[in-house]
Amino acid sequence: MQAITGNAFPTVVNTAIPDPPPFFAQNLPTRPLPTNAAWQNFVLKKADQPxxxxxxxxxxxxxxxxxCYPARAVNTAFIFQAFVANFIISCGPSGSHKLTHFDDLSVTLELPGPLMVPLVRGSPYITCIVKGGHLKFSTIHAVLDVSSFNDCTKHKIQFNNGQTWLLYSSAxxxxxxxxxxxxxxxxxLRLALLSDKVNQVADKKERVLDRFSTCYPISAHVDLTTPFRISYKWKTRGWGDLLMLSHSVHRQIMTVPGHDKVISEFSYRSMDGDLVAIVGDSWVLEETPIPINWYSIKGFQSHNEMQTVVSALKKDVADLNPIKTTSSYFYGKAIARAARLALIAEETHCHSLIPHIRDFxxxxxxxxxxxxxxxxxxxxDDKWGGLISRNGAQDSGADFGLGVYNDHHYHFGYFCYAIAVLGKLDHNWARRFKPQVYSIVKDFMTVNPGxxxxxxxxxxFDLWKLHSWAGGLTEFADGRNQESTSEALNAYYSAALLGLVYGDTDLIGIGSTMAALExxxxxxxxHVPLNSTVYESEFVQENRIMSILWANKRDSGLWFAPAQWxxxxxxxxxxxxxxxxxxLFSDVGYVKELVEWTVPALSRxxxxxxxKGFVYALESLYDKDSxxxxxxxLKGHDDGNSLTNLLWWIYTRGTDDSDCSCSYSMKESSRYCS
Structure with missing residues (x-):
């Protein structure tokens, strides 16, 4: 990303959120600090949520x-993992932890003792580095058996809940x-679940855990220097090879490791599907490149269809009025809506309409x-290090919690889209406000802090899960969460468009890569198709799409609406x-399932x-006329949408055998804007 450092906006005292709690170790940088990390609960309030x-x-x-290796509760409304104190480890007096290190894939806690715990995501073991002291182990379960092996450096522990754990020690x-x-x-110490009452096939799993127990990860780094290429590298101690677990999205895009590197029969269940073992201290993920287009991919297919869009466009442009809301979210949607009109005007060669939209x-x-x-x-805000709104700095509920770092990519994504379009239309304006523009996009798109x-x-963006979180500095028992993935996609897509405006190849690359991963x-x-194997059939039968995805839960209810809506x-x-x-909605078979599942709710x-307009927009992918x-x-549209945009969407879908070469030419279309 182009070398614009610092911040172009005035500093504010953010009273909506307290100073960072005293859980960050003194060796860590004081600012900026993560606000949507997968481990955020470890530094919020009392820092005692799992x-x-x-x-x-x-x-x-x-x-x-x-x-805790959690059991899963499933019904038609949600999927949930309950926290139970399966295994408790301590090495000193009661007290709070310090967070001594964090990176892309791990976080390290120091507990009294001292007891150093590098929590590396996807490790089948919990590793504890004991600096000396009296260890204490306990559980809420009854202990049925403790067996010791290898001169008391391996112990097998069975509880009455059906779980068997392995505990390895270096001495x-x-x-x-x-x-x-x-x-x-x-x-x-290295602790790993061997089996539970759901999975009793443990012999081979035990041999694998024995084999890889001597090499443990303490930190990690993700390299993003090459577009659409994500490289994981773990720093390890001990000896032997590293064993880590991969989720399904990892495996979709992982460069094929050798057959001896994948242990497909060694897996753990998780909220995100089976976690399968991979041997090695580095992975390379290769995402499929995606195009970053200002306009539709296939273009218009006929004269009459373009004329219909132009007629709606003229009316929508004429109806542009000063925006009344002061909400950063709804204001962002309003300017992004207008920006869509400008690009549709370009795509239909209605150049006479563009100056009015540009001025707006x-x-x-x-x-x-x-x-x-x-x-x-x-x-x-220099408390945590981020761009917030004036209203959000005074009220934690204002602007949907922007002041407490909720939904930053949503709000700023809309602004980035509108700014990118305006910058495309007016290069002088874009140059004038480049420092402010980069402050906005770097709030959620900084790759190399320094x-x-x-x-x-x-x-x-979560570089292990490979999608975004939106929850900000709010403590949740179920961890981070995100509702709208499409608005997250908009943020990264819009960042890439800004890269096009400023000729910033790094911003284009990282924006398009994050968009593809999201x-x-x-x-x-x-997306929950009928044939989904990620979630249990009881949940799949009643849900075609997720409402809120939590780190530790799947929910059918929205923040603003019940599941029935x-x-x-x-x-x-x-x-x-x-x-x-x-x-995003390239699977037309799934789209049809989703729309048919949704339509009965429209009679409410x-x-x-x-x-309704969004439902019909997807219906057009398989039944254009209806x-x-x-x-x-329709008698109205979403405040970020318009009749022009919906008609543009329908008339630029093309057909299965169409491509850009058969689209109605821009040159011919210009006569409709006279």
């Missing part, structure tokens, strides 16, 4: 580390039948960048409708016209 470090739930409380450990420990211990965008966006917007504005950089690395994860975990569930995973949307009294009639009959 986090899901696949495949275990892990809690740090009162100086003890509690490990002899005298473990008694009640889990008490005789004498002091100095060394490394300039008048609407500039006050947010030069500090003259009345009622709100963007400011820099000296002079005031935003954390990829604020929202889209792949949405299809894997948010299926049109909202569909719409929030579709909006805003953009050229890249056709890649009070269904919003805007939400969807078109319904869209033309």
């Amino acid at each position: 986090e899901y470090i696949h495949p275990y739930l892990v809690q740090s409380k009162h100086g003890a580390l509690t490990v 002899p450990l005298k473990l008694n039948s009640d889990l008490s420990v005789s004498g002091e211990f100095l060394g490394v 965008l300039q008048q609407s966006i500039t006050p947010w960048l030069d500090g003259t917007f009345e009622g709100n504005g963007f400011l820099y 000296e002079g950089v005031v935003y954390p690395r990829l604020r929202n 889209m792949r994860s949405a299809k894997a975990w948010w 299926r049109e909202c569930r569909l719409g929030i995973q579709l909006l805003p409708i953009l050229p890249i949307t056709e890649l 009294e009070g269904v919003g016209e805007g939400w 969807a078109l009639q319904k869209i033309k009959a």
